[in-house]
Amino acid sequence: MRRRPSLRAEPVDGLLPLFGAGVAVLALIGLSAWLGFGGRQSLEGPDEALALAGELRGFTPNRLVLDRDGGAALVGDTLGRIALVAPHGAHFIAREIGPEARLDRTDGELSIAIGAMRVILALGDEAASWESLVSRAIAPAETGP
Amino acid sequence: MSGFDPLPYAIPLFVLLILVEMLWARACKRARAYEVRDTAVSLGLGLGSIVAGALAAGATGALLVQAHDFALFEIGWAWWAWGLCFVLDDLAYYWQHRFSHRVRWMWASHVNHHSSQHYNLSTALRQTWTGFIALNFVFRLPLAAAGFEPAMILTCAGLNLIYQFWIHTEAIGRMPRCFEAVMNTPSHHRVHHANNAIYLDRNYAGTFIVWDRVFGTFAPEEEAVPIRYGLVHQLGSFNLLRAAFHEWVAIARDVRQAPWRHKLSYLWREPGWSHDGSRETSDMIRARTRGSLPPST
Ligand SMILES: [Zn+2]
Ligand SMILES: [Zn+2]
Numbered sequence: 001m002r003r004r005p006s007l008r009a010e011p012v013d014g015l016l017p018l019f020g021a022g023v024a025v026l027a028l029i030g031l032s033a034w035l036g037f038g039g040r041q042s043l044e045g046p047d048e049a050l051a052l053a054g055e056l057r058g059f060t061p062n063r064l065v066l067d068r069d070g071g072a073a074l075v076g077d078t079l080g081r082i083a084l085v086a087p088h089g090a091h092f093i094a095r096e097i098g099p100e101a102r103l104d105r106t107d108g109e110l111s112i113a114i115g116a117m118r119v120i121l122a123l124g125d126e127a128a129s130w131e132s133l134v135s136r137a138i139a140p141a142e143t144g145p
Numbered sequence: 146m147s148g149f150d151p152l153p154y155a156i157p158l159f160v161l162l163i164l165v166e167m168l169w170a171r172a173c174k175r176a177r178a179y180e181v182r183d184t185a186v187s188l189g190l191g192l193g194s195i196v197a198g199a200l201a202a203g204a205t206g207a208l209l210v211q212a213h214d215f216a217l218f219e220i221g222w223a224w225w226a227w228g229l230c231f232v233l234d235d236l237a238y239y240w241q242h243r244f245s246h247r248v249r250w251m252w253a254s255h256v257n258h259h260s261s262q263h264y265n266l267s268t269a270l271r272q273t274w275t276g277f278i279a280l281n282f283v284f285r286l287p288l289a290a291a292g293f294e295p296a297m298i299l300t301c302a303g304l305n306l307i308y309q310f311w312i313h314t315e316a317i318g319r320m321p322r323c324f325e326a327v328m329n330t331p332s333h334h335r336v337h338h339a340n341n342a343i344y345l346d347r348n349y350a351g352t353f354i355v356w357d358r359v360f361g362t363f364a365p366e367e368e369a370v371p372i373r374y375g376l377v378h379q380l381g382s383f384n385l386l387r388a389a390f391h392e393w394v395a396i397a398r399d400v401r402q403a404p405w406r407h408k409l410s411y412l413w414r415e416p417g418w419s420h421d422g423s424r425e426t427s428d429m430i431r432a433r434t435r436g437s438l439p440p441s442t
Contacts, residue, residue, distance in 0.1 A: 035171045
């Protein structure tokens, strides 16, 4: 008769490796903070924002504005859609602005929120014109026959 | 004979190499190489996967033993069986991984490995918490049914996972040509983690890149195409539980909202499939991007 193989892996002293791994994880997180791997990064330039927005489905960028510090951007396309290029950790993500977005303007700054994400863009003189573009993306005017 | 799990013994090495890579990134002024919250999520997923793996180990083992009971041969513990088992287990891994990208039910479990926009050694530890629910073990059953010892299969699977750790780095460019031809390498696996259209659903290999070459899913890393890492629709969150479960939640929402005749398709079709064409699969993205490329002169 065939011997039924046992499958019990030898535990390395039970929970000790898990505890050790937990301590090591905390140490590595602490080290990455200590080495300065955090905080806001700036976009490498307009090209990075255009490339990120250009990945959205059917999005052909034709206008762009960078936040004063390069910490975010707005990109418009040929159909009047607007993409928000927002910081996420050390990188950036592009999200199309739709009806669920919220917009505020104070002086030269636009504040745009999409879900839990909220970005403030310092746009100076361009804030007013982009405010109307973004407003139209949030609530497109009815175009009937 | 009891099984041997090599993973706990590799953890100190993982920690040491992550530390070295962080120092390298700092010395080379690669400010975007690591990000503290991303690292915390990656390592948290790694820790959680140890717990999830331990919880599922009993059931996985029992299923392998069941399959082994049907085996025509008893291969046993011969030295040559180890090598053969490792290679065939790597083949099983290739298909498991390929299905994990092409069937949404399995993608829900695998997506957390890909949801970082970073590519560093901590990314390697973004392992699944829900692999058992995703039925990953199914791909190992044929090995047990062929007569390989279940404990040997699990040890080989552990060694395969350990091999894949070092390839998650930008610190290594290319290995010697003959090595790149046969083995999975940082260059090959960077392609797998890219969200650039030309790289989607490529290089599924675990240890041996030859499977991708054989089954037509290989893509070399192109110097001219700077890689962007992560998902087509980036997660945009550093919440650990969201990283682990967001696609399961999305599946539940889609199944609830879909018309009856399409409900099941949201489970087994490829990620990005939708019954009304409102989303894009990787094939659609590739086709769209090909179409928008300027004609070559
Ligand atoms: Zn993958
Ligand atoms: Zn990987």
